Amino acid sequence: MPTPEPARDGLLLIDKPPGWTSHDVVAKARGLAGTRRVGHAGTLDPMATGVLVLGIGRATKLLTFLVGCAKSYAATIRLGATTVTDDAEGELTARTPVALAPGALAAAVAALTGDIEQVPSAVSAIKIDGQRAYARVRGGEAVALAARPVTISRFAVLAERAADLDGTPVLDIDVEVDVSSGTYVRALARDLGAALGVGGHLTALRRTHVGRFGLDQCAPLDDLVAGRATGRSLPVLGLDAAAHALAVRELSAAEARELTFGRRIPSAEPGRTEPVAALDPAGRLVAVLDESRPQARSRVVFVAANS
Structure with a gap:
């Protein structure tokens, strides 16, 4: 059986299977990539499927932004x-x-759309005094988490189906949501049920996009395992793929050179708070910039000086 080459630095987009934790997928990817330097950009619960963005090698430095x-x-x-x-x-x-x-139903959905305050699920991965909330709950503690601001930019009901739960008439609704980072869809299901006075919970969840990375760009984990067994390379996206998820600034050659030497350059849009992917004239990711001030500073640099 051929031994595949170690994976290059970059982003690996996986369609996470059900039953796997995000950590399980990272552990598997470390073996597939031939490196311990693998991380993920946002946890998915074991029951959830869909887009899981992994960073390999230097791309792990991108994950905090993604x-x-x-x-x-x-x-x-x-x-x-x-x-x-x-x-x-x-x-x-x-x-x-x-x-x-x-x-x-429409009124309750509308009330949960836009900028809202959401109390995360008690079994979330949020830390309380250094311990995950879900670990405290499983240990028998009562956990109360503080509400936090989140944005539900779209909450669309696609279908409704009447169902029977051991003699109790219930209603299953299929929805699509676009949400800000830090939103818990489980909590959204809980709050929708509470608003309607009947309770609610999530029975299926599939992440379809992280930024502009979508399911159509993802590979099933089983396919990656099978491909590596026959010597195929992993379909790793280069570091410049960060431009698909972050705001982008196209640099001149002189600006790119300044950044590689650790120097600051004038901000293109002073005051913006989101991280900015700075690309050189060849399309290479030079750095991720902070342009909140008149002079942009590099939060991380990916191209060495004189390279």
């Missing part, structure tokens, strides 16, 4: 039942027959 990208999901919410975890993996805690008044 984590902040907006994300899109396709999900199924069950109204009429609540669980400990706000999703289908948790113990059922209450059932309420669903018989919604006309327009009630």
